[in-house]
Amino acid sequence: NAGVTQTPKFRILKIGQSMTLQCTQDMNHNYMYWYRQDPGMGLKLIYYSVGAGITDKGEVPNGYNVSRSTTEDFPLRLELAAPSQTSVYFCASSYSLGAGNQPQHFGDGTRLSIL
């Protein structure tokens, strides 16, 4: 049972560099989400997707981009890394609302430091 898989687990970037955080789920979930968690805080929603080809902004989208070309994959792109983007990033997925009261499934997170 792979569930939600995030890569890499850790990464250090220099200011201005770009990178893509990968997220893959094998549960055929329609909904996928990206959250960030700053030290001592809860998770804040960056972007989400309700299906392939459909994405929308969450609470803190600035500095990020996403795409959803397949049901399984939902990569998060940082174009010009800034120190404020140092955080732990979590990807999650779930069935559509109304498809049963199912929980969101979370990946193990990517710890990103921008120096």
Place this chain on the structure above:
Amino acid sequence: KQEVTQIPAALSVPEGENLVLNCSFTDSAIYNLQWFRQDPGKGLTSLLLIQSSQREQTSGRLNASLDKSSGRSTLYIAASQPGDSATYLCAVRSDTNAGKSTFGDGTTLTVKP
């Protein structure tokens, strides 16, 4: 906009004590509420999920209750153990708008031997 508050931010208790963690939310139009445990530097472990139509859920020494009308949930931990030391997060899931979750900032629990 949904807002989720967890009080207290930190709690320290001696081993064996029963304790209650609180979670309050401002919008009662929720799909479900989920309690998570997070150990330092680790990911989220789901503890209990309460559907919007339910009043409580139990798993072992954990019991979570939900009062939608008052916008409150509690997580009750019986006979606490040092291994229960962690941060506990509650997440409220919207019943519209792609079921986005709003998280509280968590309660950090320390159980002293």
